[in-house]
Amino acid sequence: MLNLIRNRFLRIPDKMHIMIIAVVVMPLFIGAAIFFSGHFTNVYKVAFISDHAISFPKSKSIQIDKINERPATSSLAMGKYNAFVEVNKDGEFKVTTLKGESDKKAIQTFFEGGKLPENNKTEQRGIGTNILGFVLMLALMQGVALTTFYPEDRNNSTFKRILTSPVNSRQYLAAQGIFTFICLYVPTFIAIAITKICFGVEIGFGLGNLAVLLVILASLATAFSLFMASIMDRNISLGTSGISIITCILAGCFFNFTGNIKVLDVLCNILPQKAFMILIQAVENGRAFQEFAGQLTYTVTWVFALWLVGSVVTNRRIKKGVY
């Protein structure tokens, strides 16, 4: 087994681009994402269109640009402004925004009363949950690139040759899995830890909790990549990226949403990412892992199921003489 893992590491120089992406670029990307999301401001940017000088109380949550002409509607779409506020003849404020009703009302209230309503924002997810949601998607996409030796060995017949030795396909997949896991886990953990410790960015978790959560995350990504590499023959990377993006959106890795389509709800709840997101959100809110044993067990079951199916498919193909 060690020999198989060592073999993967020995072959790294030929796959430098993958390793650089996994070990340098992705961690930088994650670091940058954390750094910037720490600076994400929930400030309303409002264009106040008026020829008259009217002053408003200063607020941290609202930033007003006073201008004479109404800006292009597209600046709302691009997010340059969240709202335009105009005064009509009767002195009433008219708010134009692409945002939802509650936001519109909040801005209206501010202009009319000089204060934003208390708790006008719907409860937001913690920064840690957002970060790990994003990292989960990257890991799912990245895992398959780190599993590239496996399909390569199949194509070059070295896989078949290894199977003629006392090593069986389960051991081979386990060795490949350990390699993928290490390459996913170590750089990700270091990147997040450095961003937290060196740049002082709040990530919502202690390092201990982060370490445990990342074990689950990296295991899921590893099992998924082995599964995809086992069932697909070509375009594995493209297929995996597509499935990762769609399932991560559905599982709420980026946006917490409540749909009203029952089928979709059921589908979302089946996804392992959903259980993982519930778990990390709870941990970020200070709850204990044990309280969410259900979600934990469910995610781990997925890890084993993906692993098992990948292994069974591989074995069946070997027996059929495909490789």
Next chain:
Amino acid sequence: MRFLRIAKFDFENILRNPTLLFSNTVMPLILIGLMGFVTQSFFGSGNMSSYDYYGVSMITLSALLIIMTATNAFMEERVKRANIRMIYAPIPKAEIYLSKILSTYILGTLSFSIILMIGQYLFHINYGGGNLPYILLLVNMLVLFGSCFGTMMCCVMGDEEKASSISQLPVLFFSAFGGIFFSVYGLGKTVAAISNLSPVKWILECAFRIIYDNDFALLLPVTFSLFGASIACVIVCQLTFKPEDFTC
């Protein structure tokens, strides 16, 4: 005539690849539907819904991802093996890569044009109504650029896997900083200024201006820049493409 025959052969190769076909036809619609659906509550009942926003941004992202189709159509292992014969045939090397660009471009332009029309007329996504042809032109240019860029990456790297994985990086970077997933203005003025360097930002801005303000000021600069960048990619292809890369 011979060139068209090669391009047709390449085009059929893409059509025979279910993953490529899926990612250029159904996938963009799924992405628009999904992103639109999950972000519904962030948008009001005004003149732009979540579907309108992600209709534009996800089409932009998908069109940019045609890079992956180009790298696959050019140097994916199975295609590569069949293509080896081509380098022994008495044809200029330019025809080899130009045919990949052309076949990818035709697929992309056909499929994204259809998606835009389906989006506007069937799903009532706002693609500018009467201004739809300009959005078609914009996406078309983006597809051309993506096809040229992907092919260029293959020529430079000489290997599909390397080309694909490295091309993903600028796509991801420019998309994130171009406002595909979220508005960069929320990240402060510095980031907003940096985002001006992302071509994706200009494409989105150009599209939104056409759709919501009937403003065409950015259309020519953006399309010409994309066209110019495409030509630059082709020049790099000619300078770097070594047919012998196919043999190893």
Next chain:
Amino acid sequence: MDTIVSVNNLEKSYQSKKAVAGISFSIQKGEILGLLGPNGAGKSTTINILATVLSPDNGEVQILGYDLIREAKSIKKRIGIVPQDIAIFEEITAEQNVRFFVGLYGFKGSKLNELVQEALDLVGLYDKKDDKPKTFSGGMKRRLNIACAIAHRPKLIIMDEPTVGIDPQSRNHILESIKVLRQRGATIIYSTHYMEEVETISDRIMIMNEGRIIAVGKKEELIQNIRNEITYTFEIDSSNQLDERQISQIVGVTNVQLYGKDLTITSKKSKDTLNGIVSTLLDNGCSFEKMTSKEASLETVFLDLTGRRLRD
């Protein structure tokens, strides 16, 4: 003598096609068994089953006293496979390749070093041990392909066309290495398309066709069966007028093949038959400038048994 391989009624089908149709054979210790057969004869399927990577549909196989199905792992430890494909890692050095594959058999430390050096020495690549195979010639890659299979000193070595497409020098080197391996006590199954290789190194020859064994025995025994046959090759210049059936009907003729201008006829060694052939050819308006004759050989055995040449 110990029986190393014992195969009884082995069957394997792919969909409806029988790749191996109930074959039985055995191999004794220290033997080199040459496995001959045209493409699709079932050689590779048989080899893959013996190599434990393909499950048989039916039949019993014992290798080194172990049952193929129940004790596959014990078998794997003791056999070495040289695959038809060059199954090596191009991006790591020759030594790292051998080290990796021997390592799979559980060897460590100084024993591992010793085995790696021995294998590289045997195939003549020790001085290239630090080079990567991507810089090797086809022949050197084939030699490394063998080194990876024999380094753990297997008792049974199965070689599936190990010399395809290589230079004569590398081929000779490989054939010499095989003889050395046998001297060291290994038993070898050697599958090939090259008749002359089988003639040079095999103790016994097994000929397969359409999933069946059609002949097995020592070279001399196989030839003995057709000792009375002779093969004539005529170079004729008016092949278009020739009806092969007419020649087939001559008493004593067993096989007629026409390739372009070359007419090959296998027949009984008899003056009357030769006269019959010559007069039929002349009657058909064929004139011939050249004629050669060849006594029975492995090639004619093969032709006689399968009705086709080995590389058809």
